[in-house]
Amino acid sequence: MTKKKIMVGWREWVSLPELGINRIKAKIDTGAKTSALHAFDVKLKTEGNKRIAVFKIHPHQDDLDTVINCTAEVFDERTVTDSGGHKEKRLVILTPIKICNKTIKCEVTLTDRDTMMFRMLVGRTTLNPYFTVDPQESYLAQPDLNERDV
Amino acid sequence: MSNFFSNLMLILFVYFCCAPKSYAEKSIVGWLEAAALKNKPDYLVIAKIDTGADNSSLNAVNQEIYERNGDLWVKFSLTTKSGREITFQNRIIKTALIKMKDGNLQRRNVIEINVCIGTISKKIKVNLVDRSHFKYQMLIGRSFLKGDFLVDSEEKFTVEPDCR
Numbered sequence: 643m644t645k646k647k648i649m650v651g652w653r654e655w656v657s658l659p660e661l662g663i664n665r666i667k668a669k670i671d672t673g674a675k676t677s678a679l680h681a682f683d684v685k686l687k688t689e690g691n692k693r694i695a696v697f698k699i700h701p702h703q704d705d706l707d708t709v710i711n712c713t714a715e716v717f718d719e720r721t722v723t724d725s726g727g728h729k730e731k732r733l734v735i736l737t738p739i740k741i742c743n744k745t746i747k748c749e750v751t752l753t754d755r756d757t758m759m760f761r762m763l764v765g766r767t768t769l770n771p772y773f774t775v776d777p778q779e780s781y782l783a784q785p786d787l788n789e790r791d792v
Numbered sequence: 793m794s795n796f797f798s799n800l801m802l803i804l805f806v807y808f809c810c811a812p813k814s815y816a817e818k819s820i821v822g823w824l825e826a827a828a829l830k831n832k833p834d835y836l837v838i839a840k841i842d843t844g845a846d847n848s849s850l851n852a853v854n855q856e857i858y859e860r861n862g863d864l865w866v867k868f869s870l871t872t873k874s875g876r877e878i879t880f881q882n883r884i885i886k887t888a889l890i891k892m893k894d895g896n897l898q899r900r901n902v903i904e905i906n907v908c909i910g911t912i913s914k915k916i917k918v919n920l921v922d923r924s925h926f927k928y929q930m931l932i933g934r935s936f937l938k939g940d941f942l943v944d945s946e947e948k949f950t951v952e953p954d955c956r
Contacts, residue, residue, distance in 0.1 A: 647817060647944065652843045652934060670950030672823045672945040673931065727925045730930040763844065766823060774820065774944045777843045777937040778812070 648742050651779035657740045661712040666701045666762050674765035681752040742783030822947030828908040829956040836873040837929040845933035852922035888919050908955035
């Protein structure tokens with residue numbers, strides 16, 4: 643606990659550079675173990691002995707017109723339990739995420755739950771061991787990402 | 793001049809009494825902590841500290857609703873951390889519609905209760921839900937945490953409740 647950690651709020655703008663997502667609003671969720679991304683049209687293809695996930699995302703909350711096409715190698719497949727207690731099998735990718743000028747490789751599960759208010763959830767395995775969350779604050783990180791440019 | 797002086801006093805008063813706590817003044821908790829319900833040291837439950845939730849909720853199976861003096865009350869019991877069964881009887885202050893991840897709405901009874909984590913006690917609204925398929929009896933959301941706590945999800949059980 644003596645380590646100096648980066649302070650983040652419960653909502654932050656983050657980026658996922660390898661997926662081509664410069665700016666996405668994420669909920670920082672200590673109640674979730676793994677991070678999750680709301681993806682749709684998820685398809686699996688095989689390249690050699692690699693399994694590749696091809697999917698789309700709407701990076702902005704109330705904008706269904708902007709679509710980003712993403713590709714990422716499938717790292718794992720896992721059964722996760724959501725906050726309602728439902729179990730769902732999800733693909734897991736390993737991709738760098740930039741939060742507050744810190745870039746870390748993180749496991750992200752892909753979910754097509756359309757009811758997620760936030761398109762991205764950042765869970766404990768991504769937060770550890772670099773971040774501390776202040777539930778009173780929002781958008782403490784990356785002022786450059788808070789500006790409206792995509 | 794006296795106007796200036798009283799304004800200055802007011803500013804100083806607001807600053808010292810109501811200024812938001814700085815990071816150094818907030819207590820750091822882990823993602824799991826022991827919480828004392830009604831501030832009682834033997835009413836301990838394990839609570840998940842959830843910055844992703846607005847409000848707090850408590851496990852309540854077999855809720856019995858009854859009327860007392862024109863108000864609706866609820867009787868429920870839960871098992872503490874040490875395995876003891878305790879019973880609560882509380883007035884229902886409202887019902888809350890909770891949006892579930894699957895898009896369904898769930899109606900939950902809300903009671904008001906004192907909860908103690910570390911040395912901080914707050915009277916909060918808690919919604920009652922059957923959490924028997926979850927690992928932890930309680931979920932603490934941002935409305936409890938705001939202003940007093942920081943969450944380090946690398947840690948757990950960092951503080952002992954002490955609010956007597």
